[in-house]
Amino acid sequence: MPRYGFDMIRKSLLAAGAALILPAIVHATPADPGTVQKAALQDDVALDITEGLTTEVGPRLAGTDAEARARDWSVAKLKALGFSNVRIEEYKMPVWVRGEEQASITSPFPAYMAVTALGNSGATGAKGIEAEVVYFPTLADFQAAPDAAVKGKIAFVSHAMKAAQDGSGYGPFGQARRIGPNLAAKKGAVAIVIRSIGTDSHRLPHTGVTMFEKDVMPIPAAALSVPDAENLERILARGQPVRMKLLLTPRFVGEKVSGNVIAEVPGSDPAAGLVVGACHLDSWDLGTGAIDDASGCGIVAAAAKQVMAAGQPRRTIRVLWAGAEEVGGFGGDAYFESHKNEAHALAMESDSGADRVWQIAYRMPEALKPLASRIAAALEPLGIPPTMEQAHGGADVEHLLKSGVNGIDLRQDATRYFDLHHTADDTFDKIDPVQLRQNVAAWATVFSIAANTQDDLLHK
């Protein structure tokens, strides 16, 4: 179906801006967006949730007892905040857990390397392995290499990811992590190490999931911290053979229970469809999952709570704190499987940290252009312009968007997100309360408008 572009939004924005000066619209009930936005800029709920999850639960690896504790914590918290229909929806999934991890260069110069296994990595055995390192500056170089250059060696694949506000480096450069290990296994490498998919300069490697094809035996696959990858490049530049010792003992522990936590602000008109705000409750095991994604859960719940406080909305706002996102989107899959036949009016997701929303993107039909413009006008005080790029949601709502549900992305400033992403450094101290509140205000504004509009959000 046709999607409108930037110019059309801008024109409608001007019209909407003019309309907004009418007092009858500005002070409408039950949930005037301007009033909700102003209240949300004072919000403490998002910070409290982020602090609580990171302090009282900590790391929440999918399918583990820690993730189960997080679900229990969340149910208690969401009930205490006044949400309705708070429940856990369980599902099963295969669970991978980290073991010991050590890497060092044994020759020509001894050097300890900060390393961490990638999710789904194979193991080296308890004694580790030692082999020559073969270096590829980019994934393309590795893809082009003949098997003979790799066979029996530890492949080292680097890249040159740099920080970007829209996080756009993660897609292409992240391929070294996502497909590099499977390729290394097929080429006969005994293991693969990649330069962390990250933009920092700290000795804290970035984990993240990798995927092996069904008929490919997983090999040990790990990320070196950025300073270690650079040190290894300098050692390799000396031109002598370089040998690495690698110990990784992760393992699969079988099928375990994971689950989604769901809570609602019931609307007055069930036929108008659901407004879903998603985040994910699980985290990687190295940090405490503050920016990824406790803050996202804080933002969506705090925004829904702000709308709740302003009076019952027309549409039900459903908060989805999904499980098991990091390791393959099992929570999002399970949600869609269970709820795909319900009427969804709009789906949104917060999963890029806690820094300010800098841009809004839509995925809505032509007929909803005036609504999009009203939303953009309401976000102007928060410094959030619209983009002509299309919303794409996130792992927890992508099935909904692909099935045709309207989507809005409140894009967060990702400039420093990949400094912290999937590292031990993803901790509560990285949260900026002022920027977090701006997120809550943006979400509350969109929830308030979308949950109350008389537009038909179900028929496109």
Place this chain on the structure above:
Amino acid sequence: MPRYGFDMIRKSLLAAGAALILPAIVHATPADPGTVQKAALQDDVALDITEGLTTEVGPRLAGTDAEARARDWSVAKLKALGFSNVRIEEYKMPVWVRGEEQASITSPFPAYMAVTALGNSGATGAKGIEAEVVYFPTLADFQAAPDAAVKGKIAFVSHAMKAAQDGSGYGPFGQARRIGPNLAAKKGAVAIVIRSIGTDSHRLPHTGVTMFEKDVMPIPAAALSVPDAENLERILARGQPVRMKLLLTPRFVGEKVSGNVIAEVPGSDPAAGLVVGACHLDSWDLGTGAIDDASGCGIVAAAAKQVMAAGQPRRTIRVLWAGAEEVGGFGGDAYFESHKNEAHALAMESDSGADRVWQIAYRMPEALKPLASRIAAALEPLGIPPTMEQAHGGADVEHLLKSGVNGIDLRQDATRYFDLHHTADDTFDKIDPVQLRQNVAAWATVFSIAANTQDDLLHK
């Protein structure tokens, strides 16, 4: 003896500035400071030394094989650079080495804590210990606590160190590390953990030496990373008893050989006294000792080499790459013991990283005020003003200064120094080549003037 203040320097600066416009002085030989400074701003030797030591040797813990490798590397490098009288001067020292280290909160919430043993820490035994945590927001609070509040517990001593350009927080806040463990042992604590003496927010704890009195049995003593210390404070703020499990297995391995590396640019007038430029070659074991202190060794050697290239100086410039600074200044002690009877004209030390020199301080008698002013005038193009504070050198030259040798401090910007200091993050990627060259230029300027001046630097 009387020391001049800032106003006197400033007045002389004006006079010196006027003198510098005379061409005969500006283009003097053998080592015109302006020409040397200009050449030094293009220097690559300091970066090359820093890169080489961190890449080819890596961590260089005092008294270990790694430090011995660093000495051999240094001798080869300094000879290749054209220095004379390159030699190693050995001494013996007790050596402490790190073992395993793990910390976690076991209740009320399980939480992994990034931890590292302090130098000279006792061990927990292979099974670790578990005890209740008792919290003190400051060292003063800990000092004031009755023994009964600490006995049998793990003391947790925090503080609020913040970054400062002159690094002035390290002295007072660092006392938690230096004297906290001895005090904890005397009060009957089973162990002590401190908030890292650092100004960063990364999960990389800061090690550093602590000292136990002779009749005090060392207890396990460790630093938590700053984010972990803050997490522990949040956990404690819940008001429930907090228990920590701690595993530290460091040990003393007896008396071992360490050594100083010395190299010289021989002067034409041995009676005029030595100009000594010091750094330290050893490093802590967590990082690769880039800012602490490979870069310092790079700076002093590169500056001496710049003066060497400009023609033989009047005074011998002696480069002292001291061993075993971090663990108690054994190299500086040994140097003074062996060389105290030689005539030292000036002693300087570079041991605060690789960021730019922002200030010069002196410790010289009244009679050398005009020399100080000439030096200050020559540093003006590098943006380095004089301060009225007195030079204090560093651990490797402090005995010389205390014995009355002239001292000059080229103070480095320490704003980010304590983000990295004594952590795994002290790696080559933290070096800014432009600021490093400014250091070399400042040092070369001072060396050039001090090694050639006709002033009597020996009789005060």
